[in-house]
Amino acid sequence: MSEPAFDELLRRLAAADVQFVLIGGLSLNAWGVVRGTRDVDIVPETSLDNLARIAEVATSAGGHVQTGTALAGSTFSIAALLTQGGRVMIETALGPLDVVQGLPGVPSHEELTSRSTTVEVLGTRVAVCALDDLRAMKRAAGRTRDLADLEDLETAHGKG
Secondary structure: OOOOOHHHHHHHHHHOOOOEEEEHHHHHHHOOOOOOOOOEEEEEOOOHHHHHHHHHHHHHOOOEEEEOOEEEOOHHHHHHHHHOOEEEEEEOOOOOEEEEEOOOOOOOHHHHHHHOEEEEEOOEEEEEOOHHHHHHHHHHHOOHHHHHHHHHHHHHHOOO
């Protein structure tokens, strides 16, 4: 895969009217903590139509999902995986798209949307999770990178 083109991936999701809230590394950037990231993390609205739009965007960007010994690469197969919930990592030519649903420590799309803010990220206006939600998700994940992110958020915004 070449260099990630997260700006183009976000642009395509927005152009397809995919309903999602941005979480993870790119949401950190939106909150003033600049660091590199390996993927675009989103929590989608879970209607079948919305999940199908995600699958269409992914497959149009050469997307596929490795599931054990199988490779899901059609719009239908990726949409079917998305309807199961959980976490689906879609590898695309534009970079990985991490679709997160119903995981411990990650609020639902509806909850995140109710507190989100819409900002420009890499040239596209998207809903970004609220600072308190971002902090809570980082605490729940508890990995070394997440704990460092929490320290950086505290430096940028004070203790929260």
